[in-house]
Amino acid sequence: MKRFIEQADAGICRRLDHVGIAVADLEAAARHYTEVLGFTELERERLPHQGVEAVLLDGGNCRVELLGALGENSPIAAFLAKNREGLQHLAFETADLDAALAHLAEHGIEPIRPPSVGAGGLRVCFLHPKHTRGVLLELTEYPKMNGS
Ligand code: CO
Numbered sequence: 001m002k003r004f005i006e007q008a009d010a011g012i013c014r015r016l017d018h019v020g021i022a023v024a025d026l027e028a029a030a031r032h033y034t035e036v037l038g039f040t041e042l043e044r045e046r047l048p049h050q051g052v053e054a055v056l057l058d059g060g061n062c063r064v065e066l067l068g069a070l071g072e073n074s075p076i077a078a079f080l081a082k083n084r085e086g087l088q089h090l091a092f093e094t095a096d097l098d099a100a101l102a103h104l105a106e107h108g109i110e111p112i113r114p115p116s117v118g119a120g121g122l123r124v125c126f127l128h129p130k131h132t133r134g135v136l137l138e139l140t141e142y143p144k145m146n147g148s
Contacts, residue, residue, distance in 0.1 A: 012100040013092035017140050018056065018063040020089040022079045023031060026068030029085075030055045045119045049073055054119045065091070065119065089126070091138035097123050100139055104131075113143075 024028035029137045033039045046053045051074030052081035055066040067088055069077035079088055097115055104110075104127070111125045118124035123141040131137075 005071065010095070012094050012103065012139070013137075014095060015093040016062075017091040017093045018065045019087065020065045020067055020091060020136075020138065021086065022067050022076050022083070022088040023085050024080055025066075026053055026055060026066060029066045029068075030057070033057050033064065033066065043120065047119060049116065051077070056119060087135075088135040089138050091102075091124075091140050094141055096141045097125060097139055097141035101125065107115060111139075 009039045021029075025079075030041060031046075033137075034041055034057065039059050042056045042058050042063070044053070044055045048071060051070050051072075054070045056067075057064045057066065069122060071081065078087070096102050103116070109127065109131045112128050113126065115123050116124040118138075118140070121143070125139045127137040127139070129136050
């Protein structure tokens with residue numbers, strides 16, 4: 001049985017990039033994830049246009065993005081009010097975000113908003129859980145390296 005497909009054949013979601021977790025107290029959560037759960041903090045970023053403050057953590061071969069609410073009308077505040085803390089989204093790396101969105105549009109799927117620049121300067125786009133069997137899904141596109 002084929003366990004993995006070649007990168008060149010891979011689809012829209014070719015690699016799990018990070019797991020997004022909504023938290024009520026970003027500082028306390030970041031301390032817990034680093035001091036108790038063994039993650040290393042990579043970066044923190046305030047994204048006012050997304051209503052989010054994020055701390056990106058590395059566990060070795062996996063990454064977690066802790067998300068705190070920033071400002072009014074923050075989707076994280078709305079999430080916490082509805083669900084309390086917990087899994088908020090899964091982020092997958094996609095090779096070509098525009099091609100992925102064109103493909104999805106052929107299936108009647110539009111992103112929540114057009115692509116924007118998210119944490120780490122990556123182009124990102126979110127798909128509503130109604131299109132993914134219940135999970136908010138982030139597509140991330142890394143800057144293209146020369147020659148690829
Ligand atoms: Co994310």
